[in-house]
Amino acid sequence: MAPEVQACPASVLAMDRDDPLAEYRLAFELPAEVAYFDGNSLGALPRVARERVSRAVELEWGQSLVGGWNEHDWIGLAQATGEKIAPLLGADAGQVLVTDSISVNLFKLICAALQMRPGRTRILTDALNFPTDQYIVQGVAELLGPTRVDLEPLPVGEIPAALDETVALVLLSHVDYRSGQVHDMRTLTAAAHASGALVLWDLAHSAGALQLTLDADQVDLAVGCGYKFLNGGPGAPAFVYVATRHQAQVQQPLQGWMGHAQPFAFDASYRPAAGVQRFASGTPPILSLTALHAAVQVFDGVDMQQLREKSMALGVLCQQLIQARDSLQKLTMASPLEPAARGSQLSYRHPAAYEICQALISHDVVADFRSPDILRIGFAPLYLRFADVWRLVDTLDRVVSAGEYLNPEFKARQRVT
């Protein structure tokens, strides 16, 4: 028999009452019945994004037509959005541009790094890195061949010892998408620099959730995601960060007209734009950019330290509540125990993680599954409540202890899992 639905305890309700960020939830449109723990896969819809996109469609595109590029400064929107993201990264102005996807930007930046370190061939990467990061760097290695690229996937802990004067680039994700482990950006960057290598950080699970200090950490290059914690909408464009000190000499291979010094001169030969703008390639997706630009505005006035504290507190509460339920002892923690060592998520291993996740979703509690056996619970601190965490654990308890997840309907895998 499944245990009864329990009322959320007063102590948890008090955490919401005392939450200095509680009012930010009102900035989002969330279905009333849903508790949403997948903001690390697709962020929720900011109300201002809905308004601005509909205005961009109706008035800007509909009325201004091609004149919108000037009248509504569509042409400057990718850079303007980059400038709004920069403070969330601990980056001064002029270093962040919104463009393309993380995958495409990785290609640009990996090639750029190799060109900045001629004579060096090794690229050290995290052997557990997100698949697209591995695939893109493998593609670069195949394209340029073994005389130019020698790719070495390693456990992150072995990277410092593998560094020497043959390493061109260290490519890492700041937060491991599976376990949520946070890698030490400052220390690993300093270690890479001590051997003369460059670093390229993937901030997919960091931007908008963690306190970042890219400039102070002397990061060279970074990429990040628009549709996860930044809430830019499905398929929102990504961003690149290129430290000012590299901008004068850096080149990238996808040198399209939007990265040209004068796109509308229609010159036959390429001359890179000044600064980070040269990382643009083709025409930016204005409707998606409009949504992302509006979404990032929601962060105006948010103290990132406070945000990080709330994200850790949500994780701690979730971990404690799970630990306290007898039925959930078969879920094994796959994230670091120390809250500061994990990003804005908790991951648990279970042989039936997929089915458990589907059963949760049938109760409007949305988490996600990562192959082969991870139940991933993401905490988007701008709109999650502590009471939502209570509901997640209470629902998890009922789904698991009653064996509800064994129902065959939860086995069928969809195209997106």
Ligand SMILES: *Cc1c(COP(=O)(O)O)cnc(C)c1O
């Ligand atoms: C989500 C994610 C991506 C996504 O890449 P896109 O090309 O923008 O789809 C890349 N890297 C990591 C670590 C991710 O978590």
